[in-house]
Amino acid sequence: VVDVIDVTKVYKLSESVETWALRGVSLSVREGEYLAVMGPSGHGKSTLLHIMGLLERPSSGKVLVDGADTSKLSDKELANLRGVKIGFVFQYFNLINRMTVLENIELPLIPRGMPKSERRRLAMEALFKVEGEDWFEKRPNQLSGGQQQRVALARAIVHNPKIIMADEPTGSLDSKTEAEILGLFRKLNKEGKTIVVVTHNKSIAYEAERIVYIKDGKIVDEERRI
Amino acid sequence: VVDVIDVTKVYKLSESVETWALRGVSLSVREGEYLAVMGPSGHGKSTLLHIMGLLERPSSGKVLVDGADTSKLSDKELANLRGVKIGFVFQYFNLINRMTVLENIELPLIPRGMPKSERRRLAMEALFKVEGEDWFEKRPNQLSGGQQQRVALARAIVHNPKIIMADEPTGSLDSKTEAEILGLFRKLNKEGKTIVVVTHNKSIAYEAERIVYIKDGKIVDEERRI
Numbered sequence: 001v002v003d004v005i006d007v008t009k010v011y012k013l014s015e016s017v018e019t020w021a022l023r024g025v026s027l028s029v030r031e032g033e034y035l036a037v038m039g040p041s042g043h044g045k046s047t048l049l050h051i052m053g054l055l056e057r058p059s060s061g062k063v064l065v066d067g068a069d070t071s072k073l074s075d076k077e078l079a080n081l082r083g084v085k086i087g088f089v090f091q092y093f094n095l096i097n098r099m100t101v102l103e104n105i106e107l108p109l110i111p112r113g114m115p116k117s118e119r120r121r122l123a124m125e126a127l128f129k130v131e132g133e134d135w136f137e138k139r140p141n142q143l144s145g146g147q148q149q150r151v152a153l154a155r156a157i158v159h160n161p162k163i164i165m166a167d168e169p170t171g172s173l174d175s176k177t178e179a180e181i182l183g184l185f186r187k188l189n190k191e192g193k194t195i196v197v198v199t200h201n202k203s204i205a206y207e208a209e210r211i212v213y214i215k216d217g218k219i220v221d222e223e224r225r226i
Numbered sequence: 227v228v229d230v231i232d233v234t235k236v237y238k239l240s241e242s243v244e245t246w247a248l249r250g251v252s253l254s255v256r257e258g259e260y261l262a263v264m265g266p267s268g269h270g271k272s273t274l275l276h277i278m279g280l281l282e283r284p285s286s287g288k289v290l291v292d293g294a295d296t297s298k299l300s301d302k303e304l305a306n307l308r309g310v311k312i313g314f315v316f317q318y319f320n321l322i323n324r325m326t327v328l329e330n331i332e333l334p335l336i337p338r339g340m341p342k343s344e345r346r347r348l349a350m351e352a353l354f355k356v357e358g359e360d361w362f363e364k365r366p367n368q369l370s371g372g373q374q375q376r377v378a379l380a381r382a383i384v385h386n387p388k389i390i391m392a393d394e395p396t397g398s399l400d401s402k403t404e405a406e407i408l409g410l411f412r413k414l415n416k417e418g419k420t421i422v423v424v425t426h427n428k429s430i431a432y433e434a435e436r437i438v439y440i441k442d443g444k445i446v447d448e449e450r451r452i
C-alpha cells in the first residue's frame with residue numbers, strides 16, 4: 001500500500017553544512033500489515049515516517065501510495081491524498097492549544113464537508129476509543145502528557161483512514177494505559193488497517209508482524225514474527 | 227532539601243468544573259537523595275514535580291526549600307531561588323526554537339551576569355556531557371526528539387544546581403542513549419546532587435534509592451532500595 005524506493009532526505013543547514021537523515025531507504029508496506037520501525041535516537045525514524053506519511057518529500061527516490069507515484073502530485077493533491085488515506089500521530093502530538101480537544105479531533109473531517117453535528121459525533125466516538133471522553137471541552141495544555149498523546153491518537157483515527165502511522169505512540173503512557181492503546185492498535189489492524197509504528201520499546205515492536213531496524217539513515221536489519 | 231507538606235493543587239476549568247491534580251501530598255526529599263516518582267498517566271506526577279520545582283504554587287499546603295517557606299516569597303524571589311538551586315527538565319523540553327541549541331543552554335546563566343564567553347564555555351561543557359556538541363548551532367526543531375531531550379537536560383545542569391528535577395527524561399531515547407543519560411544522573415548524584423525523576427519506566431525507577439507511587443493525586447506507596 002506504501003512503497004518507499006531508494007529514498008534519501010538531506011537537510012541543508014547552511015551553505016556548507018548538511019545533515020543526511022536518510023541515505024537510501026527502500027521499504028514496501030503491504031495492505032493490512034503491522035510494521036514496527038526501531039533504531040537509535042537521531043537515526044532517521046521520524047523522518048522516514050514523515051516521508052511515508054506524505055508530510056515531507058524525499059530529497060531523492062520515490063514514494064508510491066497504492067502504486068501511484070506521489071512525486072507527480074502537487075502539494076494540494078498530496079495533502080488531499082494524505083487526508084483521506086492516512087492518520088498520523090506525531091512524536092510530540094502537534095495539538096492546537098487554542099481549540100478544544102473535540103475540535104482538535106474534528107480537524108481531519110473538515111475537508112469532507114459533512115455537517116458539524118456529524119463531525120462532533122465521529123470525534124466523540126474516536127475520543128471514546130482512547131477513553132478520553134471526560135476531556136472533550138478541555139484545551140490540550142490542560143491535559144497531562146499521556147492524555148494529550150491519546151487525543152493525538154483519536155485525531156489520527158477519526159476519519160477512518162486505511163493507514164495509521166504513529167511516532168512513539170505510547171512514550172508518555174504508564175504500562176496499563178500503554179496496554180490499552182496497544183489493544184486499540186491490534187483491533188484496528190484486525191479490521192484491516194495498515195499500521196506503521198516507530199518505537200524504542202521492544203514490547204511494542206513485538207506487537208508487529210515485522211520489525212525494521214534503522215541505523216544512520218539506512219535499514220540495516222529486518223525481523224519477521226513467525 | 228525540599229519538603230512538601232500536605233499540598234493540594236486544583237485547576238479551575240470553569241465556574242462549576244474543577245480538576246484536583248493533587249489531593250494532599252506530603253514528601254520530604256533529603257539532600258543528595260535520588261528519588262523516583264511513578265504512577266499512571268494523568269495522576270499528578272508532573273504537577274507534583276512543578277510544585278516541588280517552584281514552577282507552580284500549591285492551592286493549599288506548603289513547600290519548604292532548605293527549610294524556608296516558599297509561600298512567603300514573591301514571584302520574583304521564587305524565580306531567583308529556583309534559578310540558583312534547581313535544574314528542571316520538562317516533559318516536553320520547552321526549548322525555544324528561535325534560539326540556537328547553545329543559546330538555549332545558556333539561558334539559566336543569564337541572570338548571573340557573567341561574560342558571554344564564560345556563558346558559552348559552560349554551555350558547551352554541559353552540551354558535551356550529553357554528547358550533543360555537534361548540534362550547538364542548530365535550532366531545536368532541526369533536531370530529533372531524543373536529541374532535543376538531551377539538550378533540555380544540558381540546560382538543566384549548566385548552572386550546576388544542587389537539585390535536578392526531570393520529568394520523563396528518557397522517554398524519547400533508545401536504550402543505549404538512555405543508559406548514557408542514566409549514567410550521567412548517577413554521576414551527578416555521586417557528586418552530591420539531589421535528583422528527582424518522574425518516570426513510567428521501572429528500569430529507570432530502580433536507579434533511584436527510593437520510589438514514590440502516585441495515584442489520583444496522592445502518594446499511595448513507597449519503596450526503598452536496600
Ligand SMILES: Nc1ncnc2c1ncn2[C@@H]1O[C@H](COP(=O)(O)OP(=O)(O)OP(=O)(O)O)[C@@H](O)[C@H]1O
Binds near residue numbers: 012040
Ligand atoms: N528539520 C530538520 N532540519 C535539520 N535536521 C533535521 C531536521 N529534522 C531532523 N533532522 C536531523 O535528521 C536526523 C534524523 O532525525 P529524526 O528525527 O528522523 O530521528 P529519529 O530517529 O526520529 O530520532 P528520535 O528517536 O530521537 O526521535 C537527526 O540527526 C536530526 O538532527
Ligand SMILES: Nc1ncnc2c1ncn2[C@@H]1O[C@H](COP(=O)(O)OP(=O)(O)OP(=O)(O)O)[C@@H](O)[C@H]1O
Binds near residue numbers: 246266268270272273
Ligand atoms: N493546566 C492545567 N489545567 C487543567 N488541568 C490540568 C492542567 N495540568 C494538568 N491538569 C490535570 O491534572 C491532572 C494531573 O496532570 P499531570 O500532568 O500532573 O499528570 P501526570 O501524572 O504527569 O500524567 P502523564 O504521565 O500523562 O504525564 C490531569 O487529570 C490533568 O488533566
Ligand SMILES: [Mg+2]
Binds near residue numbers: 047370371372
Ligand atoms: Mg523521532
Ligand SMILES: [Mg+2]
Binds near residue numbers: 146272273317393
Ligand atoms: Mg506528566
